[in-house]
Amino acid sequence: MSEQPVPMPGERPVDLVAANAHGLTADEYRVIERTLGRAPTLTELGVFSVMWSEHCSYKSSRRHLRRLPSRSELVVQAGPGENAGAIDLGDGWVAVFKIESHNHPSFVEPHQGAATGVGGILRDIFTMGARPIASMDSLKFGSLDHPRTRYLLGGVVGGIGGYGNCVGVPTVAGEVMFDEHYNANILVNAFCLGLARKGELLSARARGVGNPVIYVGSATGRDGIHGASLLASAEFDASSEAKRPTVQVGDPFTEKLLIEACLEAMRTGAIVAIQDMGAAGLTSSSSEMAARGGVGIELDLDQVPRREPGLTPYEILLSESQERMLIVCERGRESDLTSVFEKWDLHAAVIGQVTEGDRWRVRFGGKLVADIPVRALADEAPLYDRPAAEPRRAPLPRSALRDVPAPREALRRLLDSPNVASKRWVYRQYDSYVLSNTIAGPGGDAAVLRIKGSRRGLALKVDSNPRACAIDPYLGTVATVVEAARNVACTGAHPVGITNCLNYGNPERPEIMWQFIRGIEGLRDAALALGTPVVSGNVSFYNETEGRAIPPTPTIAMLGLFTDVARQVGSLFRRPGDTILLLRTAPPSLAGSEFAALFGDAARSLAPIDLARENALIRGLVAGAERGLIRSAHDVSEGGLGVALAEACFDPDAVMGAQIDGLPASTDALADLFGEGPSTVVLSVAPENAARVTELFSGLECRVIGRVTSDPRLRIASAMDEPATGPAIGEDVGELRRIYEQAIPRRLGGHD
Amino acid sequence: MKWGVITFPGSLDDGDALYALRDVMGQDAFPLWHKDESLRGADCVVLPGGFSYGDYLRCGAIARFAPIMKSVARFAAGGGFVMGICNGFQVLCEAHLLPGALTRNRTLSFICERVYVRVDNAATPFTRAARRGDLLRLPIKHGDGLFVAPEAELRQMEERGQVLLRYVDANGAESDQANLNGSTRAIAGVANERFNVFGLMPHPEHAVEPMLGGEDGLTLFRSIMESLG
Numbered sequence: 017m018s019e020q021p022v023p024m025p026g027e028r029p030v031d032l033v034a035a036n037a038h039g040l041t042a043d044e045y046r047v048i049e050r051t052l053g054r055a056p057t058l059t060e061l062g063v064f065s066v067m068w069s070e071h072c073s074y075k076s077s078r079r080h081l082r083r084l085p086s087r088s089e090l091v092v093q094a095g096p097g098e099n100a101g102a103i104d105l106g107d108g109w110v111a112v113f114k115i116e117s118h119n120h121p122s123f124v125e126p127h128q129g130a131a132t133g134v135g136g137i138l139r140d141i142f143t144m145g146a147r148p149i150a151s152m153d154s155l156k157f158g159s160l161d162h163p164r165t166r167y168l169l170g171g172v173v174g175g176i177g178g179y180g181n182c183v184g185v186p187t188v189a190g191e192v193m194f195d196e197h198y199n200a201n202i203l204v205n206a207f208c209l210g211l212a213r214k215g216e217l218l219s220a221r222a223r224g225v226g227n228p229v230i231y232v233g234s235a236t237g238r239d240g241i242h243g244a245s246l247l248a249s250a251e252f253d254a255s256s257e258a259k260r261p262t263v264q265v266g267d268p269f270t271e272k273l274l275i276e277a278c279l280e281a282m283r284t285g286a287i288v289a290i291q292d293m294g295a296a297g298l299t300s301s302s303s304e305m306a307a308r309g310g311v312g313i314e315l316d317l318d319q320v321p322r323r324e325p326g327l328t329p330y331e332i333l334l335s336e337s338q339e340r341m342l343i344v345c346e347r348g349r350e351s352d353l354t355s356v357f358e359k360w361d362l363h364a365a366v367i368g369q370v371t372e373g374d375r376w377r378v379r380f381g382g383k384l385v386a387d388i389p390v391r392a393l394a395d396e397a398p399l400y401d402r403p404a405a406e407p408r409r410a411p412l413p414r415s416a417l418r419d420v421p422a423p424r425e426a427l428r429r430l431l432d433s434p435n436v437a438s439k440r441w442v443y444r445q446y447d448s449y450v451l452s453n454t455i456a457g458p459g460g461d462a463a464v465l466r467i468k469g470s471r472r473g474l475a476l477k478v479d480s481n482p483r484a485c486a487i488d489p490y491l492g493t494v495a496t497v498v499e500a501a502r503n504v505a506c507t508g509a510h511p512v513g514i515t516n517c518l519n520y521g522n523p524e525r526p527e528i529m530w531q532f533i534r535g536i537e538g539l540r541d542a543a544l545a546l547g548t549p550v551v552s553g554n555v556s557f558y559n560e561t562e563g564r565a566i567p568p569t570p571t572i573a574m575l576g577l578f579t580d581v582a583r584q585v586g587s588l589f590r591r592p593g594d595t596i597l598l599l600r601t602a603p604p605s606l607a608g609s610e611f612a613a614l615f616g617d618a619a620r621s622l623a624p625i626d627l628a629r630e631n632a633l634i635r636g637l638v639a640g641a642e643r644g645l646i647r648s649a650h651d652v653s654e655g656g657l658g659v660a661l662a663e664a665c666f667d668p669d670a671v672m673g674a675q676i677d678g679l680p681a682s683t684d685a686l687a688d689l690f691g692e693g694p695s696t697v698v699l700s701v702a703p704e705n706a707a708r709v710t711e712l713f714s715g716l717e718c719r720v721i722g723r724v725t726s727d728p729r730l731r732i733a734s735a736m737d738e739p740a741t742g743p744a745i746g747e748d749v750g751e752l753r754r755i756y757e758q759a760i761p762r763r764l765g766g767h768d
Numbered sequence: 769m770k771w772g773v774i775t776f777p778g779s780l781d782d783g784d785a786l787y788a789l790r791d792v793m794g795q796d797a798f799p800l801w802h803k804d805e806s807l808r809g810a811d812c813v814v815l816p817g818g819f820s821y822g823d824y825l826r827c828g829a830i831a832r833f834a835p836i837m838k839s840v841a842r843f844a845a846g847g848g849f850v851m852g853i854c855n856g857f858q859v860l861c862e863a864h865l866l867p868g869a870l871t872r873n874r875t876l877s878f879i880c881e882r883v884y885v886r887v888d889n890a891a892t893p894f895t896r897a898a899r900r901g902d903l904l905r906l907p908i909k910h911g912d913g914l915f916v917a918p919e920a921e922l923r924q925m926e927e928r929g930q931v932l933l934r935y936v937d938a939n940g941a942e943s944d945q946a947n948l949n950g951s952t953r954a955i956a957g958v959a960n961e962r963f964n965v966f967g968l969m970p971h972p973e974h975a976v977e978p979m980l981g982g983e984d985g986l987t988l989f990r991s992i993m994e995s996l997g
Contacts, residue, residue: 177878181909182819184780269778269822361777445878447909449974450817452784455981466979468787582979669938 073397101551126171139292146210158199187446240336307394437759473581475509493538508641509576521565604691772810780818815856828858857967868917874950893995933957
């Protein structure tokens with residue numbers, strides 16, 4: 017009889033009740049018993065519960081994620097739901113990028129929850145051998161009037177800044193939305209992109225029987241135990257506050273040292289495999305590396321650096337203490353690695369080795385405490401094909417717009433809406449300069465970064481559109497992907513790849529599963545049509561509180577590539593006298609718009625999206641930028657054309673306005689001014705180039721609507737002009753800009 | 769001339785300072801390690817921005833005890849040129865190589881913005897490439913940049929011309945609005961009495977290329993090059 021794992025002294029035998037308390041179902045528990053041929057020890061039960069949690073195993077989403085396109089000639093590596101993806105940028109560089117959610121921790125403890133979200137995604141990037149060079153965040157809060165929102169906003173922004181600023185990775189773009197549907201479940205999605213030399217990416221595949229397993233970084237403590245299972249993979253209820261101890265605590269200073277030490281250690285060539293200890297910490301990193309390599313692994317927990325005495329094997333294996341990495345090292349070269357970590361004053365300890373066979377074995381105090389087939393943990397979590405059903409909704413009455421103000425007043429109200437207004441209050445708390453690559457930082461359509469020593473460059477943007485997704489989860493997702501690509505294309509970059517964070521409610525409810533599947537289908541169709549593969553991603557379920565789910569919120573981060581970043585285009589008007597063009601694929605509508613949210617819900621369905629036309633618009637924008645024909649390009653999003661025109665005038669260093677007198681005669685002048693979909697762009701071009709630019713968009717609507725003026729007024733003539741008062745809109749740009757800049761600080765009542 | 773840029777644990781802009789000096793300005797610039805004591809023959813030592821030791825205590829309070837700081841103090845006492853940017857400025861104040869102290873911004877939050885600073889004394893080794901009254905457009909990015917000093921010391925510093933840079937608006941005028949972090953007398957950069965140690969909160973190393981938004985930072989580095997000729 018071979019050696020059997022022993023329970024810890026005083027430990028009660030594990031049964032179904034204990035399994036249920038760990039979030040495992042009766043069926044799942046039976047599979048565990050069958051796999052082991054015996055009842056698990058409590059330590060083993062804990063390990064199964066985290067590895068088989070929704071958060072770690074993607075058990076409800078995995079079969080659907082397989083439908084996403086993940087290949088193109090530029091894709092170097094793709095793995096939705098697992099690793100970061102990598103895209104070839106040319107000139108010997110690859111970009112490694114991923115976005116991940118940290119929603120529940122951020123709601124329970126906003127500062128640390130958001131901070132460790134940033135820390136975790138950074139480690140996902142540098143574990144592949146890429147230096148992190150840019151961060152973005154997509155944030156969804158409840159209404160700014162809700163009493164908890166200010167606390168959450170301050171905590172999350174402080175946490176992102178506190179961590180990101182201290183590790184020396186610039187935060188270059190992002191999005192922030194306030195909506196009452198997130199009052200009880202905010203979203204914090206953190207993105208990171210790193211650069212690596214082509215051919216130098218590191219793997220997370222353990223190899224070589226006898227190779228030592230080295231633990232590096234912070235010591236292990238009791239924080240974050242069951243973060244993945246009980247916090248991330250369950251709905252919220254009144255007791256959720258009590259889950260605060262499951263939130264990890266971040267130390268960005270150690271993370272900075274870890275980045276430098278890991279990148280330096282990688283250059284020694286002694287690293288066989290490396291993975292960060294993220295969700296489910298030591299358990300997931302060790303078992304996943306072994307599973308990928310088809311080998312076994314043995315760990316001796318007595319060698320793990322610990323913060324305090326008395327930690328049990330259960331706690332050590334499940335701890336989600338931050339700033340830790342696990343390395344498989346080439347045997348005999350241990351000191352090459354440990355000397356680097358000593359230089360950076362970090363722990364480095366050999367805690368195990370790669371073994372023959374397929375067992376994940378753990379020892380503590382000289383005794384075997386866990387003995388599980390590697391694949392059972394990493395690959396064989398139950399997969400669910402959960403039932404999905406379109407909700408039967410009673411046809412909603414077409415509610416009329418209420419209290420619609422005159423256009424000039426509507427424009428002011430929109431600029432004053434926190435969803436439209438400047439997010440400077442947020443992004444001025446983030447370092448966007450460090451590393452000296454940022455050509456265009458936060459506040460524009462997309463961030464633009466150069467790559468030192470190359471003419472090439474990157475554009476980055478993260479987008480989501482939950483209001484559209486709430487009306488139609490398929491079309492809303494298509495619209496989100498198209499918008500992210502269009503934002504990137506406005507800067508002149510080719511959209512080349514996607515990472516996504518799919519935020520939904522409880523997948524055990526058929527309505528939520530239906531939303532999710534429709535979202536996947538939208539993402540697939542749009543990604544295929546635009547040639548932008550989905551190279552990495554993350555699914556966040558259980559975003560609901562007491563049975564009320566958030567709106568479906570697929571967050572799309574788009575990478576754009578410049579062959580010559582000197583050709584990048586900004587979103588602000590640049591020269592008085594320039595011709596302003598209106599470019600669109602279809603007339604806009606008020607459905608799902610900020611205008612509709614402010615003044616009444618006027619539409620219940622979204623217009624179809626013609627992906628061929630969207631693609632043509634995107635290609636035309638890039639071609640125009642590459643030929644140097646476009647002076648500025650600004651995507652029309654929240655607040656519609658009126659807001660987009662105003663924003664294009666908001667150059668802090670120049671005084672300019674716009675005279676718009678060529679809007680198309682339309683049946684719905686209100687939608688023309690403030691509608692948001694499907695795709696509209698405001699361009700400014702030198703007058704002599706207007707005809708050539710228009711030719712780039714044959715088949716699409718592209719018309720001259722006005723010109724940039726040196727007079728700092730925004731004048732928009734429309735069908736709604738009133739003979740007595742002149743043009744529908746005729747406002748002082750400086751005054752509009754003050755409204756736009758002050759909207760959020762004013763509500764927060766703080767110092768500007 | 770030779771430039772040494774110190775890396776403390778938690779330094780962040782050390783690479784940017786080296787890039788600005790070496791790649792943009794073609795200077796002989798090299799990294800210095802906090803655990804070493806040698807300055808490797810540097811003519812000017814740069815203490816870069818960042819969060820040394822995480823700045824979990826007062827900013828710069830731990831870094832001043834790093835082994836290399838003994839050498840920096842000796843080097844400064846011998847008249848060597850030392851420049852501290854942001855966290856480097858904080859370290860130099862903690863080490864008493866510069867007067868005053870840097871405390872929490874009046875907003876109580878981190879501020880990242882491009883601002884204007886005015887050169888109020890151009891007759892120094894650090895500002896000689898500018899003229900008095902010139903405006904420089906430089907980024908700031910800090911949580912603790914509110915400069916304070918005892919009133920009597922401030923008066924002396926003003927008399928001696930130790931205030932080199934002040935936060936101003938686009939027209940060069942001091943105003944409460946332009947002084948984002950709330951520094952006493954809008955002070956953005958100061959020198960020691962001997963004018964061989966200089967500290968500033970704005971980041972000249974982030975303003976050395978038009979593509980990244982301007983090159984006003986070059987003026988300060990060029991001043992030092994001219995001074996050491």
